[in-house]
Every structure is written in structure tokens, then in C-alpha cells.
Amino acid sequence: MELIDRYLQAVKFWLPKAQKQDIIAELSEDIRSQVEEKEAELGRKLNDAEVEAILIQRGSPIVVAKASTLHPCAFDGSSVIMRRTDQMRMAV
Numbered sequence: 001m002e003l004i005d006r007y008l009q010a011v012k013f014w015l016p017k018a019q020k021q022d023i024i025a026e027l028s029e030d031i032r033s034q035v036e037e038k039e040a041e042l043g044r045k046l047n048d049a050e051v052e053a054i055l056i057q058r059g060s061p062i063v064v065a066k067a068s069t070l071h072p073c074a075f076d077g078s079s080v081i082m083r084r085t086d087q088m089r090m091a092v
Contacts, residue, residue: 004028007031011065011068014065023069034054
């Protein structure tokens with residue numbers, strides 16, 4: 001899935017070097033599981049637009065990277081990322 005790989009590369013760019021491998025491995029597994037669940041629900045492979053919608057729902061790569069370094073369970077759903085994003089906005 002090229003879109004997922006490109007998304008992960010973009011997130012990886014913003015991560016601290018010491019955490020890159022662990023965070024990307026966890027994020028990759030989480031995204032791919034979400035895609036598999038949606039495919040099982042629909043009974044078919046997702047098209048690029050549907051995969052893109054999942055990635056957009058997760059947030060921009062920089063927001064995902066920053067949230068994952070601030071909160072260790074940032075991948076258990078977009079709501080955690082959104083809460084962290086809202087907190088970062090309030091801090092500014």
C-alpha cells in the first residue's frame with residue numbers, strides 16, 4: 001500500500017531518531033489493522049480514496065508524530081490524537 005508507506009515516511013521525518021523505529025512499527029501495524037477491518041466490513045479491498053480517507057482521519061503526519069512523542073498510546077484511535085492536538089493548540 002503505497003499511500004500508507006508514504007504517510008509513514010512523512011510521520012517518520014518528524015520523529016526523534018531514538019523513537020523512529022518503534023513508533024513507526026506500532027503506527028504501521030495500527031493503520032494496516034484498521035484497513036484490514038474496513039476491508040472485512042466491506043468484503044473487498046479498499047481503493048486509494050478509501051485508504052486516503054483513513055489517513056486523513058488520523059491527522060497530518062506532523063501532528064501524528066508530535067502526538068506520539070507526547071502521549072505513548074497515541075495510536076489507539078484518532079480521538080487521542082485529536083485531544084492532544086487540541087491541548088497543543090490551547091498551549092499556544
